[in-house]
Amino acid sequence: MHTVWKGAISFGLVHVPVKLYTATENQDISMKLLHRQTNAPIRYTRTCDGCDGEVPWEDIIKGYEYEPGKFVTFEKEELQALGEESNKEIKIVDFVDLQEIDPIYFQKTYYMSPGDTGANAYNLLKRALLETGKIGIANVTLRSKGSLAAIRVVDGCLSMVTMFYPAEIRPVSQVPNLPADDKVDERELAMAKTLIEQLSVPFEPVKFEDEYRKRLMEAIEAKIGGKQVVAAPQAPKESVVNLMEALQASLELARATAQRDKANETAGKKATKGNKSDKTAGSGSAAGKTADAEGTNKAVKSSDAATGRSAASAGEAGRMAKDAAGHRTDGADTGTADGVKAPGASGRRSGGRRKKASAVTDGTDTAPVGSGEPVS
Amino acid sequence: MNLKPVKPFEPVQADGMPTGDGWIAQVKWDGVRMLTYFDGTETRLINRRLHDRTRQYPELADTSVWCSASSFVLDGEVIALRNGKPSFYKIMTRDNLRHEAAIRQAAGREPVTYMIFDLLYLNGEWLTSRPLRERQERLAEIVRPRGNVQLVDNVTDGEHLLAVMKQFGMEGIVCKELSSTYVPGGKDGRWRKVKLMRDVVAAVGGVTLRNGIVNSLLLGLYAEDGRFMYIGHAGTGKLGRADWRKLTGRLLPLALPRRPFANEPQRAEGAVWVRPEIAVKVQFLEWTPQGTMRHPSIQAIVDAPAEECRFPD
Numbered sequence: 048m049h050t051v052w053k054g055a056i057s058f059g060l061v062h063v064p065v066k067l068y069t070a071t072e073n074q075d076i077s078m079k080l081l082h083r084q085t086n087a088p089i090r091y092t093r094t095c096d097g098c099d100g101e102v103p104w105e106d107i108i109k110g111y112e113y114e115p116g117k118f119v120t121f122e123k124e125e126l127q128a129l130g131e132e133s134n135k136e137i138k139i140v141d142f143v144d145l146q147e148i149d150p151i152y153f154q155k156t157y158y159m160s161p162g163d164t165g166a167n168a169y170n171l172l173k174r175a176l177l178e179t180g181k182i183g184i185a186n187v188t189l190r191s192k193g194s195l196a197a198i199r200v201v202d203g204c205l206s207m208v209t210m211f212y213p214a215e216i217r218p219v220s221q222v223p224n225l226p227a228d229d230k231v232d233e234r235e236l237a238m239a240k241t242l243i244e245q246l247s248v249p250f251e252p253v254k255f256e257d258e259y260r261k262r263l264m265e266a267i268e269a270k271i272g273g274k275q276v277v278a279a280p281q282a283p284k285e286s287v288v289n290l291m292e293a294l295q296a297s298l299e300l301a302r303a304t305a306q307r308d309k310a311n312e313t314a315g316k317k318a319t320k321g322n323k324s325d326k327t328a329g330s331g332s333a334a335g336k337t338a339d340a341e342g343t344n345k346a347v348k349s350s351d352a353a354t355g356r357s358a359a360s361a362g363e364a365g366r367m368a369k370d371a372a373g374h375r376t377d378g379a380d381t382g383t384a385d386g387v388k389a390p391g392a393s394g395r396r397s398g399g400r401r402k403k404a405s406a407v408t409d410g411t412d413t414a415p416v417g418s419g420e421p422v423s
Numbered sequence: 424m425n426l427k428p429v430k431p432f433e434p435v436q437a438d439g440m441p442t443g444d445g446w447i448a449q450v451k452w453d454g455v456r457m458l459t460y461f462d463g464t465e466t467r468l469i470n471r472r473l474h475d476r477t478r479q480y481p482e483l484a485d486t487s488v489w490c491s492a493s494s495f496v497l498d499g500e501v502i503a504l505r506n507g508k509p510s511f512y513k514i515m516t517r518d519n520l521r522h523e524a525a526i527r528q529a530a531g532r533e534p535v536t537y538m539i540f541d542l543l544y545l546n547g548e549w550l551t552s553r554p555l556r557e558r559q560e561r562l563a564e565i566v567r568p569r570g571n572v573q574l575v576d577n578v579t580d581g582e583h584l585l586a587v588m589k590q591f592g593m594e595g596i597v598c599k600e601l602s603s604t605y606v607p608g609g610k611d612g613r614w615r616k617v618k619l620m621r622d623v624v625a626a627v628g629g630v631t632l633r634n635g636i637v638n639s640l641l642l643g644l645y646a647e648d649g650r651f652m653y654i655g656h657a658g659t660g661k662l663g664r665a666d667w668r669k670l671t672g673r674l675l676p677l678a679l680p681r682r683p684f685a686n687e688p689q690r691a692e693g694a695v696w697v698r699p700e701i702a703v704k705v706q707f708l709e710w711t712p713q714g715t716m717r718h719p720s721i722q723a724i725v726d727a728p729a730e731e732c733r734f735p736d
Contacts, residue, residue, distance in 0.1 A: 103635030285504040
């Protein structure tokens with residue numbers, strides 16, 4: 048939940064730092080306005096009646112029209128300054144019983160959590176409200192609008208319900224054609240009361256849902272379903288398996304390359320130029336095996352799964368290893384043609400025969416690249 | 424649910440690779456840390472802030488398909504792929520969806536992937552005091568990887584893995600000691616993350632505008648003493664036009680007459696100051712000697728309280 052407001056509740060000398068979160072959410076299905084011809088969204092621009100140009104946000108201020116065409120203007124800071132005083136405080140002025148407030152006053156509910164270091168005071172106020180059965184009436188300013196508010200406990204959570212000021216509530220006397228209060232047929236009244244009693248149940252909100260919303264949602268889903276049929280075939284869904292195999296292939300290539308470099312070093316000392324490339328290729332594939340043998344139990348298990356997934360994936364891993372090999376030679380690597388081929392080949396081998404290779408824990412005379420544990 | 428949610432164990436930031444036996448390295452999958460709880464009857468996904476995210480990821484709710492245990496708590500990362508690679512921007516976009524219909528559509532069209540790397544509870548017993556080695560063995564016994572649910576592989580040669588991460592443009596690696604126990608809510612050097620790029624969650628303290636739309640953010644972090652410090656400007660990054668328009672709508676109502684930063688930002692002309700309330704994740708190369716970010720790039724708008732935007736240790 049987003050914090051929508053931070054401040055403190057105060058009553059008497061008690062000060063409770065709190066954060067506010069909206070407690071209710073509008074589940075209306077929002078639709079965008081589109082241009083019928085293009086299906087592209089309509090964008091709003093703010094234009095000026097005085098110069099007909101588009102006006103950027105930083106040039107917009109607010110004005111009160113005190114008579115047609117005449118304004119007194121306010122900068123944002125001026126309006127903020129007016130709200131500032133009460134801005135950070137929910138000041139409880141009275142405590143009353145909930146039943147005393149007609150529901151017509153209630154606007155919007157916010158949950159409250161304790162602000163920094165406010166947990167004790169928060170619990171204190173909560174307990175006090177619960178044990179007295181009272182709710183607090185406070186003045187609050189949210190988003191530069193003042194309102195009355197009730198502080199109460201909902202489901203163990205301190206909450207604030209904003210309320211209308213009495214002046215904002217229209218008197219019933221303005222409703223046209225209200226009948227006079229007398230004159231009902233006693234028998235009809237008795238029947239109506241019986242009916243009410245028969246239909247009386249405990250309030251179970253979960254059994255109600257927005258029927259219009261449900262129908263609209265079904266209509267949307269039906270349209271989307273239909274659209275998918277006519278739409279061009281989608282690109283294959285992205286799968287992490289491809290990435291994991293490509294990573295594995297590159298890792299084996301990195302090991303093989305390191306191994307080859309090491310072997311080259313030794314070969315440079317021991318061997319003649321003629322058989323150097325043979326040795327390189329040989330140690331490349333050996334390193335592939337070694338690398339597989341290095342994994343722990345778990346790595347081996349998932350490699351099993353990898354080979355089991357599809358025969359094609361082995362070729363895929365090989366291809367990626369080859370790509371990677373190409374990529375490497377683009378860099379500083381001065382590998383010979385043989386050197387490029389060897390890791391590519393070892394990559395393909397490891398893709399196709401990973402399971403088998405993983406069973407081989409020795410059989411190479413070179414030390415593993417990493418200080419791996421053998422497969423148990 | 425009959426299981427009490429715990430905060431995950433966090434790795435410390437490290438520059439070098441730990442040496443010695445008994446360490447393994449894993450890919451650091453860039454996404455949203457998520458623990459999955461199954462108490463035998465219901466599945467709950469709970470993030471590191473202990474917020475219930477079950478509704479957010481319906482495609483991960485039916486654990487019986489891939490996990491055979493009668494009760495368990497798993498730890499892993501929920502990721503979303505874009506062009507074959509994990510995209511933090513994309514998972515945040517998904518994580519921020521509000522409406523049920525939108526979530527259901529997204530789950531069906533582009534399901535997220537759960538990369539699992541730890542097992543904290545199994546068949547009625549907490550395993551947090553057991554070594555990682557044992558937790559991993561038992562994890563592999565109960566999870567059958569499939570499509571969008573995978574186990575994170577162990578690798579013994581972290582240097583090579585880090586090189587591969589660089590080659591693929593991925594975030595980095597996490598090195599873990601195989602003997603390490605799991606400390607809920609803890610953070611210590613038995614798990615170490617080695618990242619190729621740095622990142623930080625910073626609060627927006629100012630904006631610059633072009634044609635009335637925000638086009639760069641002045642970012643800040645809270646210092647130990649509570650002062651809000653400017654750490655740099657950041658432009659486009661991963662955000663698209665629609666994101667900027669949305670940001671404009673959220674940021675402009677927070678406008679302030681004075682700058683919220685304790686220090687003087689570079690290039691402050693034309694900036695509109697805003698109350699630090701909105702947080703973004705920024706990736707950058709390194710800190711400059713002036714304490715600002717070099718090459719910052721915005722990854723996503725994140726749902727984090729601004730007061731938690733503090734300097735990393």
